[in-house]
Amino acid sequence: MRAEIDTVYRQHARRVFSTLVRLLGSFELAEEALHDAFLAAAEQWPAQGLPANPVAWLVSAGRFRAIDRLRRERRFAAWDDTLAETLADPAPGPEQLAEAQHEIPDDRLRLVFTCCHPSLSEAARIALTLREVCGLGTEAIAAAFLLPTPTLAQRIVRAKAKIAAARIPYEVPGPSELPQRLASVLRVVYLVFNEGHAALDGALADEAIRLARLLLQLMQPEPPAEARGLLALLLLSDARRAARRGADGALVPLEQQDRRRWDAALIAEGCTLAEAALRQRGFGPFALQAAIAAVHAEAGSAEATDWPQIVGLYDVLLRLEPTPVVALNRAVAVAMRDGPEAGLALLRPLLPQLAGYPAAPAAAADLCRRAGHLDEARQHYRAAVALARQSPERRHLAIQLAALGG
CATH class of the missing domain: 1.25.40 (Serine Threonine Protein Phosphatase 5, Tetratricopeptide repeat)
Known part of the structure; x- marks a missing residue:
C-alpha cells in the first residue's frame, strides 16, 4: 500500500492542494491540510483499501482535518469571513468521510492564474508557480535560478502575503480579462522553460512542458491558439536537448548539431500543434515562434533550412511584437x-x-x-x-x- 500512496502523491498531490486552497482560502492552511490528508491515508488505506476516488477522499480528509485543527486552536488566519463559513459546516465522522467520493472539480487552472496574477512581480510569479503549482522545493527553485535559498523563500512569502492582503481572487478570469491574464501565465511558463533550456537543466524544462500541457488540458474543449503555440514551441525546442551539449559539456549551436539525435516524436507533436495554432483565430507570438521552430525542425540539415520562410515569419512576428530581441533574431535569419x-x-x-x-x-x-x-x-x-x-x-x-x- 505504501507504493500506491506514493503513486497517488506523485500524480495527484498538487491537484488536491489546489482544491484545498479554494476551500480553505489560504496557501498555508492548504499545505498543512494536504500533509494531514496523506497522514490519514497512510493510517487508513492499508486497512480499508484504496478509495474509488483517491482525490476526493484526500480533499475531504484534508478539509475536515483543517476544520478540526482550527477549532482546536481557536485561531483564524487573515481570511476570517471565508473560514467562518467553512467552520459552520460540521466536520463529519469516518462514515461520512468514506461516503465523500463524489467527483470534484480540477482547481489547478485557478491556482495557476492566482500565482501568475499581474499584480505580482514577474520573479514572484515564476517562484510561486514552481512552488505551489509544480510542488518543487524552495531549495531546488533557488538552485535553478542561481539564488540563495533564503532570498527565494522570502520572495515566495511576500507573494503569498500580497495575494492575501490584496484579496486576489482565486478564480479563472472571465472572457473580458482572459486574453491579458493568459498572456501573463504563458509568459511565466515560457520563462521557466527558457531558464532550464539555457542551463541545459532538463528538470526545469520538463516542469515547463508539464505546465504547458496542463494548461492545454484544462482549457479544453477549444484551447486558445497561443496556449497551443507555446506547447508547440517548447516541444520543438526540447526535441534538440540530446544534441545541444558536446562531449566536453559545451553548448553545440543549432547549425552544428547532429540532427539524428533530435527527438522525432516531439518534433511530430510540436509541428502538429504549431499548424493547429496558426489555423486558429487570435494566434500570436508563441504560435509564430513555434512555426519558426518547426521550419528548423523539418530541415534535414542547416544548409537545407528554408531561410526565406523563416525571415517571412519573423517579419510577421516583428509586427506583432516589435522588440529589439525579435529584431535581433530576424537579423540573424x-x-x-x-x-x-x-x-x-x-x-x-x-x-x-x-x-x-x-x-x-x-x-x-x-x-x-x-x-x-x-x-x-x-x-x-x-x-x-x-x-x-x-x-x-x-x-x-x-x-x-x-x-x-x-
Whole structure:
C-alpha cells in the first residue's frame, strides 16, 4: 500500500492542494491540510483499501482535518469571513468521510492564474508557480535560478502575503480579462522553460512542458491558439536537448548539431500543434515562434533550412511584437539568407538597446567572424563571455574566442 500512496502523491498531490486552497482560502492552511490528508491515508488505506476516488477522499480528509485543527486552536488566519463559513459546516465522522467520493472539480487552472496574477512581480510569479503549482522545493527553485535559498523563500512569502492582503481572487478570469491574464501565465511558463533550456537543466524544462500541457488540458474543449503555440514551441525546442551539449559539456549551436539525435516524436507533436495554432483565430507570438521552430525542425540539415520562410515569419512576428530581441533574431535569419554583412547592417544598430543581453554580442561576434571582421568578433565574444549566466554557454563562447587566436 505504501507504493500506491506514493503513486497517488506523485500524480495527484498538487491537484488536491489546489482544491484545498479554494476551500480553505489560504496557501498555508492548504499545505498543512494536504500533509494531514496523506497522514490519514497512510493510517487508513492499508486497512480499508484504496478509495474509488483517491482525490476526493484526500480533499475531504484534508478539509475536515483543517476544520478540526482550527477549532482546536481557536485561531483564524487573515481570511476570517471565508473560514467562518467553512467552520459552520460540521466536520463529519469516518462514515461520512468514506461516503465523500463524489467527483470534484480540477482547481489547478485557478491556482495557476492566482500565482501568475499581474499584480505580482514577474520573479514572484515564476517562484510561486514552481512552488505551489509544480510542488518543487524552495531549495531546488533557488538552485535553478542561481539564488540563495533564503532570498527565494522570502520572495515566495511576500507573494503569498500580497495575494492575501490584496484579496486576489482565486478564480479563472472571465472572457473580458482572459486574453491579458493568459498572456501573463504563458509568459511565466515560457520563462521557466527558457531558464532550464539555457542551463541545459532538463528538470526545469520538463516542469515547463508539464505546465504547458496542463494548461492545454484544462482549457479544453477549444484551447486558445497561443496556449497551443507555446506547447508547440517548447516541444520543438526540447526535441534538440540530446544534441545541444558536446562531449566536453559545451553548448553545440543549432547549425552544428547532429540532427539524428533530435527527438522525432516531439518534433511530430510540436509541428502538429504549431499548424493547429496558426489555423486558429487570435494566434500570436508563441504560435509564430513555434512555426519558426518547426521550419528548423523539418530541415534535414542547416544548409537545407528554408531561410526565406523563416525571415517571412519573423517579419510577421516583428509586427506583432516589435522588440529589439525579435529584431535581433530576424537579423540573424537575414544573415543566413543574404549573407553576414546584410545581417550585421541590421544587427549593429540594435546592440545599444540590448546591453546586458548576452545573445546580442554573441550573435554579433558570430556574424563578424563569418564576415572576416576578426578584431570586432573578438571584442563581441569577450562581451558575450562576460555577460553569459550559464556555464555551458560561457564555455562555448570561450571556445569560439580562443579559436580566433590573437
